[in-house]
Structure formats: C-alpha cells, structure tokens
Amino acid sequence: MSFLEIRSLAKVFPDGTRAVKGVDLQVQAGEFIVLLGPSGCGKTTTLRMIAGLERPSYGSVFLDGGDVTCLRPAQRDIGFVFQFYALYPHMTVRENLLFPLENTGVPPDQRENMVRTTARQMGIGSLLGRHPGRLSGGDQQKVSLARAMIREPRLWLMDEPLGTIDADRRIELREWVRERQLEARVTTLYVTHDQEEAMSLADRVVVMNDGEIDQVGSPTAVYDDPASLFTADFVGSPGMNLLDGEIRTGPAGSLFLPDGSHVEIPLAAAARAGRAVLGIRGEFVRPDENGPISGTVVMNEYQGSFRCIHLDIGSNGPIVMRTPPDCSFGLDDRVRASLIPEHVRLFDPGTGRRL
Amino acid sequence: MSGPFLQVSGLTRSFGPIKALDAVAIDAAHDELLVVLGPTGAGKTTLLRTIAGLETPDAGRIAMQGRDILDLDPAQRDVALVFQNFSLYPNWSVRKNLEFPLKAPGRNLDRRQIVERVAWAASVLRIADLLDRDVTSLSGGQMQRVAIGRAIVRKPRMFLMDEPLTNLDAKLREALRVELVSLRRSLAVPMIFVTHDQAEALSMADRIAVLDRGRILQVGTPEQVYQNPVSTAVARQLGQPKINLIRVACENGMWIVGGQPAFQARHDARTARIIGIRPENFHITGGRHPAVVRVVEEMGPCRILLAEWLGEPIHIIAPQSAAVRPGDTIYPDPDPAAVLAWDR
Numbered sequence: 133m134s135f136l137e138i139r140s141l142a143k144v145f146p147d148g149t150r151a152v153k154g155v156d157l158q159v160q161a162g163e164f165i166v167l168l169g170p171s172g173c174g175k176t177t178t179l180r181m182i183a184g185l186e187r188p189s190y191g192s193v194f195l196d197g198g199d200v201t202c203l204r205p206a207q208r209d210i211g212f213v214f215q216f217y218a219l220y221p222h223m224t225v226r227e228n229l230l231f232p233l234e235n236t237g238v239p240p241d242q243r244e245n246m247v248r249t250t251a252r253q254m255g256i257g258s259l260l261g262r263h264p265g266r267l268s269g270g271d272q273q274k275v276s277l278a279r280a281m282i283r284e285p286r287l288w289l290m291d292e293p294l295g296t297i298d299a300d301r302r303i304e305l306r307e308w309v310r311e312r313q314l315e316a317r318v319t320t321l322y323v324t325h326d327q328e329e330a331m332s333l334a335d336r337v338v339v340m341n342d343g344e345i346d347q348v349g350s351p352t353a354v355y356d357d358p359a360s361l362f363t364a365d366f367v368g369s370p371g372m373n374l375l376d377g378e379i380r381t382g383p384a385g386s387l388f389l390p391d392g393s394h395v396e397i398p399l400a401a402a403a404r405a406g407r408a409v410l411g412i413r414g415e416f417v418r419p420d421e422n423g424p425i426s427g428t429v430v431m432n433e434y435q436g437s438f439r440c441i442h443l444d445i446g447s448n449g450p451i452v453m454r455t456p457p458d459c460s461f462g463l464d465d466r467v468r469a470s471l472i473p474e475h476v477r478l479f480d481p482g483t484g485r486r487l
Numbered sequence: 488m489s490g491p492f493l494q495v496s497g498l499t500r501s502f503g504p505i506k507a508l509d510a511v512a513i514d515a516a517h518d519e520l521l522v523v524l525g526p527t528g529a530g531k532t533t534l535l536r537t538i539a540g541l542e543t544p545d546a547g548r549i550a551m552q553g554r555d556i557l558d559l560d561p562a563q564r565d566v567a568l569v570f571q572n573f574s575l576y577p578n579w580s581v582r583k584n585l586e587f588p589l590k591a592p593g594r595n596l597d598r599r600q601i602v603e604r605v606a607w608a609a610s611v612l613r614i615a616d617l618l619d620r621d622v623t624s625l626s627g628g629q630m631q632r633v634a635i636g637r638a639i640v641r642k643p644r645m646f647l648m649d650e651p652l653t654n655l656d657a658k659l660r661e662a663l664r665v666e667l668v669s670l671r672r673s674l675a676v677p678m679i680f681v682t683h684d685q686a687e688a689l690s691m692a693d694r695i696a697v698l699d700r701g702r703i704l705q706v707g708t709p710e711q712v713y714q715n716p717v718s719t720a721v722a723r724q725l726g727q728p729k730i731n732l733i734r735v736a737c738e739n740g741m742w743i744v745g746g747q748p749a750f751q752a753r754h755d756a757r758t759a760r761i762i763g764i765r766p767e768n769f770h771i772t773g774g775r776h777p778a779v780v781r782v783v784e785e786m787g788p789c790r791i792l793l794a795e796w797l798g799e800p801i802h803i804i805a806p807q808s809a810a811v812r813p814g815d816t817i818y819p820d821p822d823p824a825a826v827l828a829w830d831r
Contacts, residue, residue: 170656299684300526303728303802307782307793314782314813326657332784332791351785352807368787370661415788431665433690434709436726437767437804438788440690442665454788457710 133197135161135319136182136287141191143177151177153343154191162317164310168330169340170366175323176291178340182321183289184208196286211318213280213290219264225251225275226260232283250282253315254308270301277305281312288313290322294329306333327367331355339363356413358477361484364411370440372411375448376481381405388476392447395424400473408487409479414440414454416475419461423470427451429461443467490553492517492677493538493645498547500533507533508544509701515645515677516693520668523681524688524724525698531681534698535647538679539568551644562591567638571650574634575622581633582618585609588641608640611670628659635667639674646671646678652687664691685725689713697721719829722763728791728802730763730827745798750775751823759828764821766791766802771809774820780811794819 136159143152152174159165167175180186182193184205192201200208219228226247233243251257256274264272277293293309294302310333313320324330330337331351339346339354339362347359358364358372365371377390379399386399388410397410417425427443430450439459442450453469461467478487491514498511507530515521525531536542538549540561549556556564575584585605589596596604609615612632617625622633631651638646648667652660668691671678682688688695689709697704697712697720705712705721716722722730733744737757741748753759771792778796785807792803792811796819803819805811 298527299727303791307784310782310784311793328657328786331786334785351787355785355787366658369657371658413788431668433665434713435686435689436709436713437765 133194134158135163135196136321137194138178138182139192139194141178141181141193142189143174143181143186144189150343152181155340155345157338157345157348159319159321161319164313164320164322164333164335165338166330166334166336167321167323167338167340168325168327168366169346170325173340174343175325175340179289179291179321179323182287183210183212209286211280211283211285211288213277213288213293219272219276219279221263221265223263224260225256225262225264225267228264228275229260229279229282232279236283238283246282250278250312254278254312270304273297273301273305274308277309277312281309281316284316284318286319288318288320290320292324293322295324302329303332309333328369331367337367339366341366356475357486358411359486361409361411361479364477364479368413370414370452372413372477373417373451374479375410375451377408377410377448379403379405379408379478388478390445390448393445395426395445397424397471397476398473399476399478403478403487407481409481411477411479412471412475414452416472417451417453417469418472419453419455419459419467420470421468423468425451425469425471427467427469429463429465429467432461432463441467443469491515492519492552493679494548494550495534495538496548498534498537498544498549500530500537500542500544506701508537508547511547511698511701511703513696513703513706515679517677518672518675519693520671520678520680520691521694521696522688522692523679523696523698524683524685525681526683526724528700529683529698530701531683531698532649535568535649535679535681538564539566539647540564541568562593565643566645566647567641567643568647569634569638569649569651571653575630575637577621577623579622580619581609581614581622581625581636584622584633585618585636585640588637591641594641604640604642608636611639611673612636612666627655628663631655631663635670639670642674643676646676646680648678648680650682650684651680653682653684660687667691685727689725697724699724716763716827719761719763722827726765728766728804730765731799731801732761732763733797733799733801735759735762747776747797749797750821753823753826753828756826756828758830760831761829763827763829764801765825765827767804768822768825769801769803769805770820770822771803771805771811771817772820774818776818777816778819780813780815780817783811783813792817 138157141155144150169175181188229247294305334351337351337354338348341362347354347363354367375390377388380387386403388397427445430444431442433440439455441453441461444450480487493515496512498508500508523531537544586601589601614632652663692709694708695712696706705717713725719732736743737752740752742752776797778794780792780794782793784791789804792805
C-alpha cells in the first residue's frame with residue numbers, strides 16, 4: 133500500500149453540488165504532489181477531505197497503512213500551510229517559530245536547535261531576534277512559511293500558500309518551499325490553479341477538472357503528453373496549439389487536414405481516418421520555407437529569452453510558434469512553417485481524449 | 488503632423504514627503520503603445536491620473552498634439568481611462584454601460600449614432616451577445632471586455648490603461664493582451680498601458696518606460712531595455728527568473744568573484760563592479776567552476792535551475808533535454824557576449 137491512498141473519494145454538498153466525483157490517488161512517501169485545476173474543479177475540497185476538515189460523502193483515505201477517513205484533523209498528524217498566516221506581533225521571530233513546537237513530542241532542549249536549523253536553511257537566521265512588524269513583507273512571508281513548515285508531520289497540505297505573493301517574489305518563495313520539502317522529505321499535497329507553479333514544484337501533477345482527475349503524471353508528462361484537450365490547453369503558457377480538422381489515410385501514410393485550409397500535414401504514424409484535433413506545442417512549430425503551413429504574422433510577443441509569433445492560418449485560431457529571441461519576423465509577414473511530426477498529438481473531438 | 492502625440496516633461500507631484508512623480512519626461516507617438524513598467528508605488532497610477540486630468544501636478548507640462556492640456560478638464564482632454572477593477576455600473580445592462588459615455592453632455596450624438604457605436608464596440612470586443620445581460624452576471628473576463636468597450640465606444644484621442652489585466656486569471660490575461668494589442672493597432676489610437684508585469688510589458692509594448700520611485704529610469708523598445716538595461720535597477724525589473732547580479736572585480740582580464748578568478752572579463756568593461764547574466768545565457772557544461780544544483784523547476788519547454796555557483800545563488804534556464812537533478816554538480820559557462828556590466 134502507498135503511503136497515502138485515496139479511494140473513490142467523493143463529496144456532494146447539501147445543495148446538491150457534486151464537488152468531487154470519485155477520486156483515486158496513490159502517493160509515495162516523500163513525494164511532492166500538486167493538485168492543479170481551475171477554480172471549482174474540486175482540488176481544494178479533495179485536500180480538505182484528506183485533512184479531515186471536510187467529511188467525504190463516499191470513499192476513504194488511508195495514511196501510512198491506517199484508515200484515517202473518520203479521524204479528526206488533530207489525530208492525523210498533518211501540517212497545514214495556508215495563504216494567510218498571522219504571525220504573533222508581540223513575539224520575536226524565534227518565539228513565533230517555537231510556538232508550533234509546543235505540545236509536540238519534541239523535547240524542549242531540541243526545539244531551540246530546530247528553530248535555528250530551520251531558520252538558517254530558510255535564510256532567515258539573522259532575523260530571529262526581530263519582531264514581525266519590523267520585517268519587510270517578503271521576510272514576514274518567509275517567517276510565516278517557516279513557522280508552518282518547521283514541524284515535520286506525516287503530511288504537509290498546502291492550499292495556494294503563495295496565492296497572495298507578488299509575482300516578483302513568487303519564484304524565490306516557491307523554490308524555498310521546494311528546498312525545504314526536499315530536505316525534510318515530508319509527503320506534500322499542494323493545491324494551485326497556477327500551472328507554472330504546479331509544473332515547477334511537483335514530482336507529479338494531478339490535473340483536475342469538474343470534480344474528476346483528468347491526468348496524473350510528471351510535469352514533463354502532462355506537458356508533453358496531455359491525456360486530454362483540457363490538459364493540453366490548461367498546461368503550458370501559452371497552452372498547446374489545437375487545430376480542428378480531419379485525418380486522411382492513404383498509401384503514403386496519414387495526413388491531417390486542418391479545417392478551412394488546403395494544408396496537408398504529414399503524421400508520423402498511421403492514424404485512423406476521421407475527425408480529429410491536432411495538438412502541437414509552440415516550440416515544435418518551426419519556420420521552414422518548405423513547410424506545409426503558411427500564415428500571416430498577427431502578433432510578435434517578445435519575452436526576453438524567447439518570442440511567441442502568432443500566425444493566422446485561416447479558419448482555425450492562430451498558431452503560436454515559439455522561437456529564439458532574435459527571430460526577426462515582422463507583422464504581416466507571410467511565414468511558412470512545419471510541425472515536428474513526433475511531437476504531434478491527436479485528440480478525439482467528441483470525447484476530448486487522446487487518440 | 489509633426490512631433491509626438493503626447494509630450495510630458497518635468498512632471499512632478501508630491502504627496503506629503505513622498506515624491507510620487509519626480510520630473511517625469513515621456514512622450515508617445517500617434518500610433519504607439521507605450522507601456523509604463525514599475526513596481527507597486529512607483530508612481531504609475533499617479534502618472535496616468537495626471538495625464539487624464541484627475542490629478543493636478545505640482546510642476547511640469549503635458550501637451551497633446553502640441554497643445555498644452557493642463558488647463559483642460561478631464562472631459563475636454565478626451566482620453567479614456569480603464570482601471571484594474573472594471574469600474575462598471577452594477578445592475579445596469581452591458582448596453583446601458585456602453586451607451587453611458589455617449590450620452591455625456593456635449594457629445595451631441597443622436598439615437599441612431601449611439602446604437603451604431605455600441606454595436607461597433609460590441610462586435611470589436613465580441614460581446615454582442617451579452618448586450619442585454621446585467622454586468623453583475625458576467626465573468627471577470629467579460630466584465631473587463633465591457634470596460635474596454637466603454638473606453639473605445641466614444642473613440643477617444645488616447646487610451647490610458649491602469650493594469651487592466653491584473654485581476655484576471657493567467658489564460659485570460661494571455662488572450663486579452665493579444666486582443667488589446669490588435670485592437671489598438673486597428674484603431675490606430677495611442678495607448679499608455681501601465682503594469683507591474685514584465686511579461687505583459689515585453690510582449691505588448693512598442694516602447695517601455697521603466698518607472699521607479701517616481702523617476703523614469705529608461706525608455707526604449709522591449710529589446711533595448713531587456714538586452715541593454717542602463718542600470719541594475721532596470722535589469723532587475725525585466726526577465727523571469729530575475730537576472731543574476733554578481734559583484735566582481737577585474738584582474739588580469741578575469742572577473743574575480745568571491746576572491747577567485749571566475750571567467751574571462753569583457754575587455755570593454757574592466758572597471759565594472761557588478762555584472763549581470765540572464766538565466767538563459769548559460770551553458771550548463773564547459774565552465775571552469777562547479778555549481779551544485781539546489782532546485783530544478785520544470786517549465787515545459789525548458790527548466791529553471793537554482794544552483795550555488797562561486798558562493799552565489801544563480802538561476803539558469805536549461806533546455807528540457809538537460810537531465811539535471813537536485814544535488815547534481817554542473818559547470819555553468821556564461822556566454823561572454825551576453826554578460827552585462829555596470830560600474831555600480
């Protein structure tokens with residue numbers, strides 16, 4: 133049995149809303165799992181059921197071999213990290229960090245040691261004697277996170293802990309959360325709607341949509357091999373290029389014909405003829421004088437280390453091509469491009485799943 | 488017409504001891520999207536409000552099409568301001584919200600013209616099917632479309648946008664920034680767009696003005712400010728993850744970092760005391776000094792490494808194909824041509 137197992141977990145709220153519709157998940161000890169999805173997808177409700185803050189309508193939660201479904205939160209040995217942590221203003225940083233260690237099994241003489249070690253690892257060692265009111269906003273946030281993560285329980289459950297942080301500081305703080313987790317190896321479930329945060333933190337990402345798990349996989353897997361149109365679009369910035377069209381199969385192999393154009397895109401492997409959606413990441417669309425795709429540049433988004441060139445190719449929405457920053461296409465230029473065949477993904481337009 | 492459309496010079500505004508604007512000088516061309524980029528408190532909103540006529544400056548000049556406008560009230564300036572928090576009339580329909588600016592005193596549009604203008608704005612912003620909905624029933628993205636519709640419907644001389652995409656979720660923000668750029672281009676009306684989001688600034692701007700603590704630090708195309716920032720303050724405002732800034736000395740043609748020769752110095756920058764290396768300008772092999780990887784972050788097309796190098800934490804953008812894990816040792820090799828250097 134895995135360290136954490138969730139079986140057929142479901143939640144129906146009194147008003148009839150089916151927030152979570154039967155979720156199964158197995159988590160190994162020490163893993164960092166991110167539950168990712170848009171608001172209303174059921175990710176927070178799932179986390180709250182694991183925490184014991186919400187009673188499941190159906191299903192069970194096993195932690196470290198034991199059924200904890202009916203245990204109160206305090207009996208589960210779980211640490212929560214929320215978006216807002218109030219620090220005690222009358223206590224020093226040291227006292228704020230000591231606080232969560234009271235009433236734990238940690239002997240008093242070891243607590244000071246833990247505070248110093250954690251503070252040093254988290255880069256706030258020099259702040260221990262200060263009061264929170266004297267700290268910058270970013271340092272306060274670090275102290276708050278340190279206070280939440282000083283104890284090493286069986287599980288850390290985090291609900292958008294960086295949600296209110298400036299974009300500017302977010303990278304720093306998420307790296308800091310990850311480094312602390314790698315060091316403590318506490319099994320972690322982290323909820324976010326931010327796909328970049330999910331990709332950057334997770335060992336495995338659990339993509340949720342409409343109360344169900346859409347896909348579970350490594351960040352690379354959900355990005356490269358999305359199981360559905362939903363994940364293909366939701367993961368990545370921008371999401372995957374998706375073209376409606378039709379697959380035709382002949383003696384020379386299979387071709388994809390996007391709707392409303394006279395383009396024929398060769399496919400790497402034989403595929404069954406019929407309606408399909410072709411998906412391709414922007415970095416696998418390459419400028420190519422002999423490429424089958426021809427479009428007009430309608431937008432050139434410079435991003436410093438790369439560019440996104442938007443090509444209008446007719447009735448399908450523009451194709452976004454990710455290029456090096458020195459690419460010199462201008463607005464209204466006609467550009468020919470090809471798709472790298474082994475990176476083409478095909479989806480069933482009816483079910484939205486991969487073909 | 489000669490000269491820029493908008494000319495701002497010496498614009499100063501204090502609130503008590505704080506100089507929100509300190510001798511700000513910028514201009515915007517007739518068909519230009521100028522992004523003002525700066526952190527919270529930089530003075531961005533005060534600048535927009537002063538141009539719109541909602542604030543009076545302590546000193547300075549604002550001219551539009553060559554004419555001084557400081558003595559004009561906001562309505563006479565004929566600029567449209569769009570805010571972060573939508574600012575629509577709740578419990579009014581979308582149509583009524585769009586009609587409102589056209590019914591202002593002095594507009595003198597007849598009923599038919601108003602209907603035509605509203606239909607035009609609604610079709611441009613693809614909200615025609617929402618016209619009879621109550622605005623409070625709309626999603627955030629729909630509301631911001633209506634707010635933009637309300638700005639374009641009266642065909643102002645200029646658009647002023649105060650972080651209009653900030654409250655929207657990431658996917659919508661990406662889509663709307665593309666739409667806004669094409670919309671402005673098709674209307675050929677100048678726009679000043681204020682944001683703290685460097686990705687928005689780089690991707691949308693014709694030119695970026697970097698503002699910090701009331702002062703303009705640099706004005707240039709996105710490529711200029713990203714590739715040739717005039718100061719470390721500008722360099723830090725652009726790029727994600729942030730540029731790696733490292734204190735150096737130069738000896739015998741080598742940069743000295745933390746007391747040891749690190750790598751070949753740029754021969755034209757030997758007096759530099761601080762260098763900047765963008766995360767994408769490293770190879771992860773071939774360098775002289777080892778670095779221990781602390782964190783690896785998947786980004787899709789690439790991965791971000793946080794590593795300890797010459798006693799400094801640095802960020803490196805590595806290709807997705809780079810098989811690197813926390814704890815691994817790499818040998819970062821900066822691209823010498825891409826190293827930026829400043830004397831302080």
